[in-house]
Amino acid sequence: MNGSPKIPIKNIYYMLCYAWNVLEQSDNIFLGSEKFDNIYNLFARIYINGTSSLIKRGFSRYYIHENEVTSTLKGKINISDSIKTHIFYNGSMICQFDDFSEDIKLNQIIKATINILIKSPQLDVNLRKKLLKTRLHFSDIRDIKLSKALFSSLRYNRNNYHYRMLINISELIYYGLITNEDDNEFSFSDFIRDNQMAKLYERFVLNFYRVHLDGTIYNVHSPKLKWNLDEKINEKDLSLLPEMRTDIVIENKFKNTQLIIDTKYYSQTLVSSNWTEIEKVRTAHLFQILAYVNNSNFTGDIKGMLLYPTIEKEINANFPILGKRIEIRTLNLNTEWKDISDRLLSLVL
Template sequence: MEKNNHIPIRNIYYMLSYAYQTLNFSEYKQIGTEKFENIKELYAKILSIGIPVLIRGGLSKDYISVEETSNVIKGKMDINSTIKNNALVNKKVAVVYDEFSENILLNQIIKATLVYLSRSYQISKKMRRLFYGLLPYFTEVSDVELSLNLWKNVKYDRQNIRYQFTVDVCRYLYEQLLLDESSASQMMKEVQDEQRLSSLYEKFIYAFFKRETNYNVSHPQIQWSVDDDFVDALPVMQTDLVLQKDKKTLIVDAKVYSENMAVRFEGGVAKQKSSNLYQIFTYINNWEKEADETVAGMLLYAKTTALNQPNHLYHIKGNQIIVVSLDLQQDFSGIKENLLAHADQFFMEV
């Protein structure tokens, strides 16, 4: 079975299930019983179900600005464009107006993805035909060139949040196919795969504790504890996960790397990644503690195939820092047991 960064496809499915509760819907239940040879098949299957679900619910619309030359004045007349384009010769004027349209970025991304997948020979012929057959539903949507930059401009709100899962999976699959087609070095491919998995890992860890435990679960930004209120240019401290219960707070930072520990030279002693320790230590020290509150930090790495894996407990200047790794290759029951045990390590101690 092909693995994504050494993680079995079945566990990628479970991670998606937690990170996006959409997979609990009846339309997706058949996926849980199927076997997939590679991650591309899983993503393609999800999209083959998710995109029709969006279509049946009606494609989202929003007001977009339209600029055109017309012999009917509507919206605002653009005098400069009218003169520049010499529109008056044809008894027309340039106008700018808002139109309630399906031609929005989210629909453009899905259409571009459908075009790309319908032509990709890395997808089965059956899937290519299915994706091609969905394109007529997007005739009112402009064609755009598919690129990773498109996702950078995506914003969600209450009206379009139903798109998030499908649009994210569009990106996961596009990145996977792009990576396979690329002639980049194996090292660069591993870095890109690591970045893609990191986002899913963070979402999964947060959703797991939200669903499976009674902790107060959040992921707030931590404010810098400055002496004079001057915070200009200070970096944002965005937590991945904060667990709270009974005056105890555990700040968790989820990490995905090809190597979880640093070795300066072959055969050298493995050390913790200093930047990660500095980060979690800074989070702890800037957390605004309440009276009698105990605050600790945890670095939760996704376990790699390397011999040396972090499994340490430190007490530094009165602060407890737990550094552990989670084996994502084991059965999911083991993943669940390990995650609960890692949290209990802090919350159950007397």
Template sequence: MIEKKYKVPIRNLFCILCYVHEMPEVVSAFNSKDEDLPQLHLLAKLFIEETDRIMMRGLMKDYHERAEETNQLSGKILFEQSLNHIIQKKPSLVCEKDQFDEDILINQILKATLNTLLKIEELPKNQKIKISMQLKKLHHVSAINLFRKIFYMIRLNRNKVYYQKMLLLARFIYELNNLSDEDGAFDLIAILNDEMKMQIIFEKFILNFYRLEQQQFLSKIERMKWRMFGGNLAIIPEMKTDISLIDRVNKEKIIIDAKYYADIFSKSFNADKIRSTHLYQLFTYLNHSSDIYLTRGILIYPTNGVKVDEIYNISIQVGIEIQQSTIRIFTLDLNQKWQDIYNQMFVLLK
């Protein structure tokens, strides 16, 4: 069994995922009390508010297959289900046809989550009354049992994007409500041991944090052109940053390369060294960054027992000139209080 090298409290993981899904207001609500876990009554309040917003906009409708007994042939005949009708010589068959309405999986998850909340004894009476009113409006949506895999069955297209917050809150509520199951499973924790998933999450968290929490820099993914000419440029790979922070007023840029690695060091002659490929990559970004912006680089890792904060002076090309800049190698401690993580993200830019 591989020992976990990351210590990330569940609350902090929730907060990180909220930024990934562009929900900073949910993080503010989580931190109203200094507790290890977001409380279900708080999540219930947020979920009720989000359900109201969805209902005001209008429940999503889509085509889905529906089986029904009918005496008029339409759609596809389900012979196995119709066999008893044929044997009993009933003037009806079971047919499956496409139907366009609100009884689709995404609305069924919404309804199932409301039903889950209604069964929680500690929930305030006013919240239960509100939930009951919302459920009455969903009488035409089928009741289903929630299970973990069902959340992976939803694909949000442009028309369904306003359901995004509801789905994330529904997932949080499901996970917290199932902490007491016999197997004690908490699936979100498994994400921490999946470096490929956490790499994407870590990058997007940093990108969205700076986009949503400050106004000095424009936070974006930046595509750069190689300073190469001649030859077949079509075979040259794309150069794309994880996070570029651009201050157009002060002509300043920061390129952040985020790496979620179990071990930030590699061994070289029995000595710990930062991985050379990471430095090569960031150094290349800095030398291709801009003709007008002085760019500095930050290579950031999550802390896994080793704290690093080192700043190195380097020379980079800005247009046709060589100028002095810096590369900072930094480890972000995700095991501290969320407010400390929040503050540390701003200190990193100074």
């Protein structure tokens, strides 16, 4: 029997905090002992707590350049446009001015996300009421539709970094939970799509090690590896080779060891073939981690690891191949958070 990895909703919250580097914000939107039966209630609670903190702090504002028809002078007159439109004859003019406004992309995205959550049929009634009350604070913010281009255009700095957790939740809802949007009506998925969970899983593991491993001993990064070619080739041919972008690389500076971890978020850890019912490691996964290990230019001891979420049973398999050690490991995400933390640390320490 196979299925998507089972993850308690609370553990997804912790994974989000690590994946998005917002552990320092988790206290501001702490969920306490509250239990959640679906992902929408979790996100709604995060939004209620997060926007409460945002409202107390005050919405971020930017200067927005405005062109407005008015009967009173505001800023400077746009003489050219006023003449072209003959608006002077009506006793009005077009003025240009900079408005210090809270009607900016970050606040618009948050309002749009609140509107989406309110429409979710799975949302708890009390949480919906709280979101409706929260939305009143966004009355001066325009309604917009979320889009890929909108999220791509965002830039963070020290003045708006506190928005990041809420915006990332918005992005995850947009990409991972909404299956269809038509005339402001939404179709909702019961679970976050596996492709989005795979990204979350990878980022969580990477940042977990960045947070918990001693930086004076370990170097945790995710470098792009170069192919160890026998001879130099032209750029055109080189561009045909697949990129080797690692998920997590952990180097022990004192022991001179390198561990390359490739996270795999799949509903099946092992698979059978047309020729046998015996379940085995996916060939593509094994070849991928072998390519990483064999092309690493690290001068010390190198080993690779495929890290899957636990589906039915834990796997701790080791394969010595061509002088390199390849490990297959699983991480049970359906357990207490301390057990998850201990398991991850045991893979390295």
